[in-house]
Amino acid sequence: MAFYDSPQLTDLYQLTMVQSYLDHGMNDKAVFEFFVRKLPSRRNFMVAAGLEPLLNFLTQARFSDEELEYLANSGFFRSNLIDYLSKFRFSGQVDAMPEGTLFFANEPVVRITASLPEAQLIETRLINLLQLPTLVATKAARCRLAAADKLLVDFGLRRAHGAEAGMQASRASYIAGFDGTSNVLAGQQYGIPIFGTMAHAYIQAHDSETDAFRHFADSQPDNLVLLIDTYDTCRGAERVIKLAEQLKAEGKSVKAVRIDSGELGHEAIKVRDRLDRSGHSEIGIFASSSVDEYLLEHLGQQQAPIDGYGIGTSLTTSEDAPFLNCAYKLQEYAGIPRRKRSHGKATWPGCKQVYRHVKDDGQLAFDQLCLETEKPENGQPLLQPVMLEGKRLGAQESFDTLRKRVKQQLLMLTPALANLSQQACLELNISQSLQELTRQTDERFND
């Protein structure tokens, strides 16, 4: 996986800036924070994800000889930069919200403390590694809120934006409460349960749907989910019933049927009725095709007789919010707090921490943004040290831990925050000290 670890996967300006930092001896300690400026309009919370892959990247990032040669010949750089990059190892500190933590706008999610060139160099890939998993984990959590305890499976690899997106999406959706994925490589590499049976092509390749069902029963007796909508959903269901009768005699059974087109709730009612009337209430119904949290909520309200869902495109592309207004900004350099004041993009200066306040009933009350040096009496600090001098602290968190964390945190959402369509936001209290520091910083840089 050398491709992924390459720090050359970056924006050119990171390197031109580092060239200038080196030229001018600007090697002091810098603090950068990754945060989301404003949540997408249909998101009341985000689920932090992507930290584990980021820590892997930071541990393994090296420039190869071939890469250095390209840079040396690019016309942009001098040998002091190439020398620096050839020795580059990330040796900084990382503080972060653990994966699976719910977070809100303007809260630092990951904080990097390192020499200015090091902290600068990792910006592009850091954002690239954190944004998509966070988007997908959030979408998956919303699906889980809408689906209660129905089976949810990631079907979105094909329409994910490339290979890495597909892998990240399988992992992020599993953390956020999905039951598994169709992505075989994610099954192998991450140990996520895999699901899958047949496509329409399988039915079409046979001369009749009956033959196709029978063949599949022979080849996958323990994983018998039959796709029934290739030609006509109701006739497909009738054929499944016939097959189920035959299989009974062989001591085998049909696990479920899958419906992949039409109005899913309507189709499921018809199919459930046929299955039940023929005495096959043991055969489940699995549905796919343009499923998202809004459809899940609608089908739930209808009490549609569907036992599980395959969720594809809407999940892996985070279709209704395909990007985050996120940034990684310099907040302190050489001990002096800094901030950007650009129109609509101003930041809070200094090295910061977020404290979470919870009501007596366990629901979220508000978050407080304050300086790392403040130690408020109340609230729970969300950023934890996870890397020191380039070395990871503690072991990788298990899926079990991560999944429990998300589940537990979703229970802390107020009904307003848990609403999938109506906008609401958690109060972010800005500490007095941070407000004062902001005023001082503006005075200092008001040249």
Next chain:
Amino acid sequence: MAFYDSPQLTDLYQLTMVQSYLDHGMNDKAVFEFFVRKLPSRRNFMVAAGLEPLLNFLTQARFSDEELEYLANSGFFRSNLIDYLSKFRFSGQVDAMPEGTLFFANEPVVRITASLPEAQLIETRLINLLQLPTLVATKAARCRLAAADKLLVDFGLRRAHGAEAGMQASRASYIAGFDGTSNVLAGQQYGIPIFGTMAHAYIQAHDSETDAFRHFADSQPDNLVLLIDTYDTCRGAERVIKLAEQLKAEGKSVKAVRIDSGELGHEAIKVRDRLDRSGHSEIGIFASSSVDEYLLEHLGQQQAPIDGYGIGTSLTTSEDAPFLNCAYKLQEYAGIPRRKRSHGKATWPGCKQVYRHVKDDGQLAFDQLCLETEKPENGQPLLQPVMLEGKRLGAQESFDTLRKRVKQQLLMLTPALANLSQQACLELNISQSLQELTRQTDERFND
């Protein structure tokens, strides 16, 4: 890049189907076609892209021992499948529209002819490799239509969905008419021109904007684009003017300023005025921040004094159309045409070709969808053979060829099709023979 070539990056159902095909000796020739069912609502045409990476994948796809071991122990498969996969090499035929070809709904863009298990096995990654490049090339072409000959640079790596998406986006946008990318690895691996100067962090890390500008001029004298909106855009412009005066004495010059916030047209007018009044009409203005084709069109109508744009998120995520309603469907097996009739997802059966018809003035007239075996007298066939028995035909097309193709084809769009906001579609004529075959196919599979 072993990760990318792995055919294990697939949906489980591809493998369960292949298990059954092998069990039942279903190894005859199959024809699958990749097409888009319906264009996104804000797209009147698509630009085909991603074929080159697909051909690379097909040439290199192998299952590793580790992967086969995982599958063997997964509980889904028997040894005949594992044996088959251990020897898997794609040995089929590929016919495709050359990259950069404009295409429309229901037109086969890539056609695979191979044994059923082979053709089935590659489905997931084929879609995954074709969708995003096509989305990004289309978005980039729309930006080019809106921007006339202004400089356009891909700035979207950080918010692309993972590493591969960033790489694919750099390549696809360059094919479709961008001038380059900020993505250094894309510069190295593909030979695309790279662009970039400084971020706000660079300015903030200095005690004053004046120092920052001076330092950058020392380190990047030949690439001097200065970001002026960190604190106050107009004051930033004044400082650039002062620096330009100093640099003049040293025989150096400022190439451009960059504005990355606020209302770009408005800010550019103010800055242009200041630069011109001080005699610096040679200093260009480069703008970024939430730029897409709609803003480009708006700024063009306003005649905003902006010479070039960095386009990020909207490009690499194809923000307003983050996925394609695309599919890869079985159209023929063992010499018999097939089609899916699922509600809203029906396909045209058989092995097909698209003929393009052009008016005397060079603009698109209509496309015809017909059977591969038909040889209509008029029109240009769009699908070309590119791989035979698993081997590529001809050399990789150069960027020069691809860029010229897109440029030329965009000129063939009618004003209605070239409109970025109003929906229009090119007529797709269905040949008599194809209509007749569809009727026959439905009769045959009407069991």
